Amino acid sequence: MEILPFKYYRLYITKNANGNNGYFSMNTFSMYEANESTTDLCIGATATASSEINSTNNAPKAIDNNASTYWETASTSGDKWFKVELPTARKVRKLIITATTYQGEMPSAFIFQGSNDNVNWVNLKTVNKGTFSSPTSYTELLSxxxxxxxxxxxxxxxxxxxxxxxxxxxxxxxxxxxxxxxxxxxxxxxxxxxxxxxxxxxxxxxxxxxxxxxxx
Structure with a gap:
C-alpha cells in the first residue's frame, strides 16, 4: 500500500523502556517526509497528549526544537497517546524519538497512527522494542x-x-x-x-x- 498523507499523527503508547505503562517521556519527537530528509515536519506543528505531568513538561515541549525541554506524562498507569497536528496533510516515512534523562520512560511499545479528521485512525506501524537499558534515541522507518x-x-x-x-x-x-x-x-x-x-x-x-x- 502506498504511503498516504495525514494531517494528524499519533503515538498510542503501551510500554516504556522499563516495561511498564506508568511514566512516559520524550525529549524530542520528529517526523520526516523522506527517509533522507533533514526537515522535521513537527517544527511549527501543534502537539497534545492524553497526559502531562505539569504545565511545564507538556506535549509541545517534545517538538519545540529545544534539547533542554521535554514532555512527560503523569504516573497514572495505563496506555497514553501523544499527538501532532500538522498545518497540512503530509506523508511521513521516518520517525526519530530521543530520550530524556529519565531513559526508562522512553516509549518502547506503541502504534503509530494517522488521521485526517482526528476521529478515525489508521494504524501505520506497530513497534515493540521490549525492555532495554539506557536508551538515548532510535529511528523508525515506515517505508x-x-x-x-x-x-x-x-x-x-x-x-x-x-x-x-x-x-x-x-x-x-x-x-x-x-x-x-x-x-x-x-x-x-x-x-x-x-x-x-x-x-x-x-x-x-x-x-x-x-x-x-x-x-x-
Whole structure:
C-alpha cells in the first residue's frame, strides 16, 4: 500500500523502556517526509497528549526544537497517546524519538497512527522494542522502496511499471518511468512484489519477481 498523507499523527503508547505503562517521556519527537530528509515536519506543528505531568513538561515541549525541554506524562498507569497536528496533510516515512534523562520512560511499545479528521485512525506501524537499558534515541522507518530501470528493446522507456503482491497477485501501485527508464516507488509493506513492465501496442509485457523491497 502506498504511503498516504495525514494531517494528524499519533503515538498510542503501551510500554516504556522499563516495561511498564506508568511514566512516559520524550525529549524530542520528529517526523520526516523522506527517509533522507533533514526537515522535521513537527517544527511549527501543534502537539497534545492524553497526559502531562505539569504545565511545564507538556506535549509541545517534545517538538519545540529545544534539547533542554521535554514532555512527560503523569504516573497514572495505563496506555497514553501523544499527538501532532500538522498545518497540512503530509506523508511521513521516518520517525526519530530521543530520550530524556529519565531513559526508562522512553516509549518502547506503541502504534503509530494517522488521521485526517482526528476521529478515525489508521494504524501505520506497530513497534515493540521490549525492555532495554539506557536508551538515548532510535529511528523508525515506515517505508521500503522498489526501483530499477524499465526500457524496451528499442531503448525507449516503457509506458508503465505495475506492482502486484507476489503471493496474492493483488494490485499495489503503478508508476511511469522517466525518460531514461529509471523508476522507484515507496511502499509501506515488505512483502515480495511482482513487477510488470508495460510497453505500447505490439510489445509483450515483461514481469520480474519475486522482488523483496529494501528498507530505504
Amino acid at each position: 521500503t522502496v522498489v526501483g530499477g530501470k524499465s526500457v524496451l528493446d528499442s531503448g525507449d522507456p516503457s509506458l508503465k511499471v505495475i506492482l502486484f503482491n507476489w503471493q496474492t497477485m493483488q494490485y499495489i501501485i503503478h508508476t511511469t518511468p522517466n525518460a531514461s527508464g529509471d523508476w522507484f516507488i515507496y511502499l509501506n509493506d515488505t512483502s515480495d512484489v511482482l513487477i510488470t513492465h508495460i510497453g505500447p501496442a505490439g510489445y509483450q509485457p515483461i514481469s520480474d519477481g519475486p522482488v523483496t523491497p529494501m528498507v530505504y
